[in-house]
Amino acid sequence: MAINTHPSLFEFDYVQPATLAEACEFLASHAVEARPFLGGTDVFVRMRDGFLTPQFLVDVKKLKGLDDIHFDPKAGLTLGAAVNMNRVIASPEVKAHYPLLAEACRSVASYPLRNRATIVGNICNASPAGDTIGACLTLGGILHIHGIHSPRQESLASFFLGPGKTILKLGDVVTAIHFPIPPKGSVGMYLKLGRNQLSDLSIVGVTALGHPDSNCKSGYRFRLALASVAPVPLVPTEAEAYLANHSITPESVSEAARLSADACSPIDDVRGSARYRKLMARNLSAKALSEVWKKLN
Amino acid sequence: MAFHKINVTINNELDQLIVPSNMTLMHMLRESLALTGTKNGCSAGECGACTVLLNGEPVNSCMVLAVECDGAKIVTVEGLAGKKQLDPIQEAIVQEGGVQCGFCTPGILISSHALLKRNPNPSEDEIREALVGNLCRCTGYVRIIESVKVAARMQSVTD
Numbered sequence: 001m002a003i004n005t006h007p008s009l010f011e012f013d014y015v016q017p018a019t020l021a022e023a024c025e026f027l028a029s030h031a032v033e034a035r036p037f038l039g040g041t042d043v044f045v046r047m048r049d050g051f052l053t054p055q056f057l058v059d060v061k062k063l064k065g066l067d068d069i070h071f072d073p074k075a076g077l078t079l080g081a082a083v084n085m086n087r088v089i090a091s092p093e094v095k096a097h098y099p100l101l102a103e104a105c106r107s108v109a110s111y112p113l114r115n116r117a118t119i120v121g122n123i124c125n126a127s128p129a130g131d132t133i134g135a136c137l138t139l140g141g142i143l144h145i146h147g148i149h150s151p152r153q154e155s156l157a158s159f160f161l162g163p164g165k166t167i168l169k170l171g172d173v174v175t176a177i178h179f180p181i182p183p184k185g186s187v188g189m190y191l192k193l194g195r196n197q198l199s200d201l202s203i204v205g206v207t208a209l210g211h212p213d214s215n216c217k218s219g220y221r222f223r224l225a226l227a228s229v230a231p232v233p234l235v236p237t238e239a240e241a242y243l244a245n246h247s248i249t250p251e252s253v254s255e256a257a258r259l260s261a262d263a264c265s266p267i268d269d270v271r272g273s274a275r276y277r278k279l280m281a282r283n284l285s286a287k288a289l290s291e292v293w294k295k296l297n
Numbered sequence: 298m299a300f301h302k303i304n305v306t307i308n309n310e311l312d313q314l315i316v317p318s319n320m321t322l323m324h325m326l327r328e329s330l331a332l333t334g335t336k337n338g339c340s341a342g343e344c345g346a347c348t349v350l351l352n353g354e355p356v357n358s359c360m361v362l363a364v365e366c367d368g369a370k371i372v373t374v375e376g377l378a379g380k381k382q383l384d385p386i387q388e389a390i391v392q393e394g395g396v397q398c399g400f401c402t403p404g405i406l407i408s409s410h411a412l413l414k415r416n417p418n419p420s421e422d423e424i425r426e427a428l429v430g431n432l433c434r435c436t437g438y439v440r441i442i443e444s445v446k447v448a449a450r451m452q453s454v455t456d
Contacts, residue, residue, distance in 0.1 A: 116361065
């Protein structure tokens with residue numbers, strides 16, 4: 001495959017629709033040759049590497065309302081698709097109610113890149129390595145999607161179909177992601193194993209969120225999400241169920257970590273082997289769960 | 298391929314340019330405007346050599362399309378100094394010997410300048426975190442980080 005080392009990109013047409021409806025119509029009528037983009041931090045890299053060759057790039061970040069952060073103490077937080085990660089990190093509402101989201105954003109690349117990168121872009125890119133996806137999954141994220149006919153909402157939990165593949169249909173634009181208010185006493189953590197301490201993509205990433213829950217036998221509910229260990233961002237439901245039904249002890253945490261690693265189906269790649277990933281998925285799951293458990297008490 | 302007419306303020310001068318869709322901001326700065334202080338390193342948003350200010354915030358100019366800059370304000374390393382006075386981070390990096398080959402320096406200057414604007418008195422950890430996207434293969438970073446600390450002190454004296 002040809003690698004383009006030229007500072008510009010392959011030829012394409014930049015399209016800036018005036019309205020959301022116009023954007024959806026354009027995307028729907030240019031099926032395979034058009035692609036929406038926000039910060040471009042993934043799209044441009046993949047275009048340079050020859051993996052993407054869109055004829056049209058449709059810039060949706062300047063559309064009305066897509067740059068808004070809206071917080072309601074009852075309904076929760078809605079982040080417009082074009083809100084960049086540095087704005088998420090700096091938001092007082094995110095700091096106060098969704099610190100896990102800020103932590104996940106801070107683990108992405110560098111400050112200049114985060115001025116362009118967005119959570120919704122990270123999600124739509126549908127990479128199993130997406131650093132912010134674990135936080136969005138454990139926080140119960142709901143995507144607001146504008147299609148050619150009408151707007152709709154989809155749970156993030158059922159959004160991913162495979163690497164780069166999602167349930168989005170022709171002409172769909174994700175306009176925002178919404179998070180309900182996290183359950184009282186929630187504690188979250190994102191552990192990212194990279195080749196260096198900061199800025200690299202993850203070899204394995206583990207997000208854990210825990211909170212007291214009287215509906216669970218153990219008295220606590222834990223949510224887990226794993227990055228870079230399966231074709232899609234992975235929620236190890238058996239591990240979650242195990243912790244809901246067994247008292248939280250070092251042994252049950254260790255068993256949940258084993259179940260979490262068992263759910264993984266990693267691949268060998270430039271960042272690490274499948275075997276290593278599986279081992280680290282277990283270790284990091286145990287570590288994340290123990291740390292969250294410590295903070296809950 | 299489509300061309301677009303854009304109005305963009307670069308280093309305090311308003312310019313009108315016609316740019317193709319696929320031209321990056323970095324390419325426009327270097328090739329159309331001969332502002333070659335902005336360097337082309339990785340073209341993938343990893344090395345930070347092409348960092349410029351876009352509406353006051355640092356971005357990797359290899360990851361921004363020129364056409365997206367219609368109506369924007371850009372500051373490159375050429376625009377960092379005042380008419381007769383270097384920016385404190387420029388003074389400091391000269392004084393502290395924070396430059397070796399110099400290729401990463403424009404990006405380091407822009408990222409550090411932006412850091413000191415949003416956080417006039419950063420800790421060493423905060424400096425390191427702010428510069429994580431600016432790779433330097435010569436210095437080992439020690440003198441660069443010292444330079445940012447010295448610039449912070451210079452700024453607090455002049456303020």
